[in-house]
Amino acid sequence: MKLSALSVAAILAGTVLVQAQDADEVPAVVEARHGIMYNFSYSLSTLGDMAKGEVEYDAELAQAAADRLVTMSDINQTGLWPEGTSSEEIEASRALPAIWENMDDFLSGFGDLHEASMAMAEVAGDGQSALGAQMQGIGRSCGGCHEDYRMSNN
Numbered sequence: 001m002k003l004s005a006l007s008v009a010a011i012l013a014g015t016v017l018v019q020a021q022d023a024d025e026v027p028a029v030v031e032a033r034h035g036i037m038y039n040f041s042y043s044l045s046t047l048g049d050m051a052k053g054e055v056e057y058d059a060e061l062a063q064a065a066a067d068r069l070v071t072m073s074d075i076n077q078t079g080l081w082p083e084g085t086s087s088e089e090i091e092a093s094r095a096l097p098a099i100w101e102n103m104d105d106f107l108s109g110f111g112d113l114h115e116a117s118m119a120m121a122e123v124a125g126d127g128q129s130a131l132g133a134q135m136q137g138i139g140r141s142c143g144g145c146h147e148d149y150r151m152s153n154n
Contacts, residue, residue, distance in 0.1 A: 051131035066124035069117035109145035
């Protein structure tokens, strides 16, 4: 059976369209992860700046930032880390391939961050010194994961 040039073009166009749709899904996953991480960063900056005295302490803003950390760290990570979305496959990704080699360990880091975030939320409204004491726990949680699983900025 011979296919006309128009039929071949239609098949190829359909194949390209399907591939383009699949390609769009991967960056959306990376963008979703980035959104979560940017939210962590923003909330941590708010708390850290207050803890260091670089910004005037505001109990309401501190509590809101701590509550965001609790919420963001409790997001179910299922589906956000599919194979093929590491820094080796996607330029915009900073996720090291070690994530997929140690997925259970990697995901347990979110549990650690959640616990540290809940501890922060318990004291966020109690003053600048209370923030400083809890920042260390959150810093250890974030840093431990970033050290093993995130490509550095360099």
